[in-house]
Amino acid sequence: MSHNLLKGKKGIIFGALDDKSIAWKVALESVANGADIVLTNAPIALRMGSIHDLAKKCNSKIIAADATSLDDLNNLFSESMDYLGGKIDFILHSIGMSVNVRKKRQYTDLNYDFLMKGLDVSAVSFHKMLQSAFKLEAISDWGSIIALSYIAAQRTFPDYNDMAENKAYLESVARSFGYHYGKSNNVRINTISQSPTMTTAGSGVTGFDAFFEYANKLSPLGNASSEDCAKYCISLFSDYTKLVTMQNLFHDGGFSSTGVSQELIDIFKKK
Numbered sequence: 001m002s003h004n005l006l007k008g009k010k011g012i013i014f015g016a017l018d019d020k021s022i023a024w025k026v027a028l029e030s031v032a033n034g035a036d037i038v039l040t041n042a043p044i045a046l047r048m049g050s051i052h053d054l055a056k057k058c059n060s061k062i063i064a065a066d067a068t069s070l071d072d073l074n075n076l077f078s079e080s081m082d083y084l085g086g087k088i089d090f091i092l093h094s095i096g097m098s099v100n101v102r103k104k105r106q107y108t109d110l111n112y113d114f115l116m117k118g119l120d121v122s123a124v125s126f127h128k129m130l131q132s133a134f135k136l137e138a139i140s141d142w143g144s145i146i147a148l149s150y151i152a153a154q155r156t157f158p159d160y161n162d163m164a165e166n167k168a169y170l171e172s173v174a175r176s177f178g179y180h181y182g183k184s185n186n187v188r189i190n191t192i193s194q195s196p197t198m199t200t201a202g203s204g205v206t207g208f209d210a211f212f213e214y215a216n217k218l219s220p221l222g223n224a225s226s227e228d229c230a231k232y233c234i235s236l237f238s239d240y241t242k243l244v245t246m247q248n249l250f251h252d253g254g255f256s257s258t259g260v261s262q263e264l265i266d267i268f269k270k271k
């Protein structure tokens with residue numbers, strides 16, 4: 001259901017790979033709420049994924065950008081402002097990748113070249129994106145920027161591996177850059193810490209099905225879906241949340257505040 005919360009706003013959505021991607025749902029929900037958007041992803045993802053189908057549905061342009069390349073990011077912001085006809089009102093950073101996770105390296109046996117690559121893609125890219133936008137004066141006053149995170153930044157989930165540190169860095173960038181961008185242009189920057197969600201990146205983590213089910217049983221409201229995450233993003237892009245900034249916002253059905261649930265007690269109760 002659309003409330004036209006983003007009517008007249010212009011946005012850039014990073015990270016829609018296929019129809020399971022959280023960014024895919026955010027793109028659809030943004031357009032349903034009246035926004036004009038540009039879609040972007042790494043060149044290889046444009047070849048392998050189905051982002052072109054999404055662009056048709058959203059009547060939007062795709063501009064390729066490797067989020068670790070400042071040249072690509074500078075080009076993305078310049079071209080997006082030309083295409084959309086002005087400064088950008090909202091951005092979603094929905095990018096994550098760990099080479100150590102992909103190659104099944106244990107946390108106690110990390111390859112540091114892999115670690116640096118994953119850090120650059122998953123976390124430093126957020127700073128690069130913000131710095132590029134800041135220098136090009138690409139974001140409107142009272143613009144809103146969101147990156148997606150996970151609770152492994154605060155608590156240990158062994159198989160989440162070095163992505164835990166990547167998410168901690170990402171959340172810290174939202175606070176630090178949020179200060180500077182808030183002071184200069186009233187731009188707000190937040191991270192959303194999302195429930196486990198069945199996507200390409202999510203299901204790459206060992207034991208993902210088990211911790212998806214565990215989180216679902218622990219959370220009083222159950223896991224938050226990607227569709228619900230998209231709705232939450234729209235509220236944060238909208239003018240109804242203008243004073244929310246530098247926060248890590250849990251969108252997890254109550255998981256982060258729950259010690260144990262009756263469903264889990266029942267599993268371990270001696271019969």
Ligand SMILES: NC(=O)c1ccc[n+]([C@@H]2O[C@H](COP(=O)([O-])OP(=O)(O)OC[C@H]3O[C@@H](n4cnc5c(N)ncnc54)[C@H](O)[C@@H]3O)[C@@H](O)[C@H]2O)c1
Nearest residue numbers: 015017021022042045067095096148196197199200201202
């Ligand atoms: N799925 C989950 O359980 C879950 C939970 C919490 C947070 N998140 C976060 O949500 C975000 C989106 O992930 P998703 O679950 O939708 O999976 P996804 O695999 O659909 O999205 C990840 C995206 O990152 C893009 N990407 C990778 N390297 C890139 C690069 N160099 N430049 C530009 N883009 C690049 C991929 O092409 C892909 O589109 C990630 O930050 C992820 O960590 C996911």
